[in-house]
Amino acid sequence: MLEIAGEFDLPSDRVWLNAAHQGPLPGRAASAVAEMVRWKQQPHHLKRSEPFIEIPGRLRLVLADLISAPEVEIVLANSSSYGLHLVANGLGLGPGDEVVVAANDFPSDILPWLRLEAAGSKVVQVKPAGGVLTADEVREAITSRTRVVCLTWVHSFTGQVSDLAGIGEICLSADALFVVNGSQGVGGLPIAPGDLPIDVLTGVGFKWLCGPYGTGFCWLGPRASDRVSPTKLYWLNALTADDLVTPGLDLGTITPSATGRHDIFGTANFFNFAAFAESVGLVANTGVARVREHNLALASFLVDGVDRNLYDVGDRGDPERLSSIVFLRPLTGSVEDVSVHLNTEGIDVAARMGRIRLAPHFYNTEADIAKALAALNGYLR
Numbered sequence: 118m119l120e121i122a123g124e125f126d127l128p129s130d131r132v133w134l135n136a137a138h139q140g141p142l143p144g145r146a147a148s149a150v151a152e153m154v155r156w157k158q159q160p161h162h163l164k165r166s167e168p169f170i171e172i173p174g175r176l177r178l179v180l181a182d183l184i185s186a187p188e189v190e191i192v193l194a195n196s197s198s199y200g201l202h203l204v205a206n207g208l209g210l211g212p213g214d215e216v217v218v219a220a221n222d223f224p225s226d227i228l229p230w231l232r233l234e235a236a237g238s239k240v241v242q243v244k245p246a247g248g249v250l251t252a253d254e255v256r257e258a259i260t261s262r263t264r265v266v267c268l269t270w271v272h273s274f275t276g277q278v279s280d281l282a283g284i285g286e287i288c289l290s291a292d293a294l295f296v297v298n299g300s301q302g303v304g305g306l307p308i309a310p311g312d313l314p315i316d317v318l319t320g321v322g323f324k325w326l327c328g329p330y331g332t333g334f335c336w337l338g339p340r341a342s343d344r345v346s347p348t349k350l351y352w353l354n355a356l357t358a359d360d361l362v363t364p365g366l367d368l369g370t371i372t373p374s375a376t377g378r379h380d381i382f383g384t385a386n387f388f389n390f391a392a393f394a395e396s397v398g399l400v401a402n403t404g405v406a407r408v409r410e411h412n413l414a415l416a417s418f419l420v421d422g423v424d425r426n427l428y429d430v431g432d433r434g435d436p437e438r439l440s441s442i443v444f445l446r447p448l449t450g451s452v453e454d455v456s457v458h459l460n461t462e463g464i465d466v467a468a469r470m471g472r473i474r475l476a477p478h479f480y481n482t483e484a485d486i487a488k489a490l491a492a493l494n495g496y497l498r
């Protein structure tokens with residue numbers, strides 16, 4: 118059992134089973150925001166250059182630690198879309214180039230590439246036979262023109278987990294970059310992207326990492342780093358306010374740092390990033406392998422307890438690669454009616470693509486799942 122309930126301030130009369138939408142902010146992150154608000158109220162704290170370096174530096178370090186990657190490979194972002202656009206716009210794709218995506222994927226994984234079709238590249242949207250594209254389906258879709266395969270790791274609308282190793286090997290042998298959206302996985306399942314045949318891992322910070330909304334990250338592996346051209350030169354990547362103190366600044370001779378060269382502007386966005394660093398630290402210190410074990414135990418308690426006369430659990434995918442996201446299709450009553458019923462009973466879930474999505478995370482307990490089961494199984498049309 119994980120001893121982390123005291124880290125959160127969730128109301129005792131409700132059960133939050135919706136990490137796939139938003140993770141709650143832990144107390145330590147809320148305290149960090151309060152401290153940053155004080156800094157902004159009394160801006161002499163911001164007169165110095167150190168906080169502008171120290172806060173993004175700390176965030177980069179905890180993210181690097183979380184996914185066992187060097188800090189230079191971590192891009193600070195405000196979303197997963199930031200990383201996806203960074204890569205899409207930095208590859209110089211043009212006529213003849215193809216990008217393979219899953220037709221049922223989250224829009225963030227498709228839109229950055231679709232936007233480029235105006236410049237002549239083509240998006241090949243492949244419909245998976247199951248919940249996620251298999252390695253064989255990707256192999257069939259790849260041609261000599263494929264430059265990128267972009268997929269989610271844990272699927273937002275099926276909960277199934279993509280075979281990163283199998284798909285990645287196929288991409289590698291076709292010399293296509295494998296771009297992975299880890300928004301629904303990172304924080305709930307362990308990952309060390311450098312040990313996998315993948316090139317890019319993006320993610321939001323506000324779901325399984327329990328950061329504020331408007332946070333995210335991107336990991337660029339060596340192949341991606343070589344191919345993605347920076348589209349900006351941000352002054353804070355090469356200078357600090359201290360460089361502006363005396364006259365005679367020669368911008369022609371400044372040297373941008375490799376670390377952070379793809380970061381979003383305003384990385385010292387104190388309210389979000391100081392808190393995000395605390396949230397990631399909590400997940401990392403708890404240990405993602407332990408979080409996974411805890412979450413999967415709750416998910417199987419849920420799946421085993423649900424009344425099959427009332428709900429279809431559907432296909433959860435390869436049992437070797439499960440996530441804790443569970444989808445239920447009500448057999449009696451509409452998804453909307455069941456959602457309203459659960460909400461009235463204090464159970465917070467999401468309705469997605471005609472099914473109820475339940476996403477337990479490390480702050481949830483067996484008692485939470487028992488309450489959810491009582492509400493689910495007590496629903497009568």
Ligand SMILES: Cc1ncc(COP(=O)(O)O)c(C=O)c1O
Nearest residue numbers: 196197198223225269273300321
């Ligand atoms: C897989 C996935 N990617 C991305 C997002 C949204 O993030 P962004 O706004 O960064 O695209 C979500 C959910 O909101 C998601 O489930």
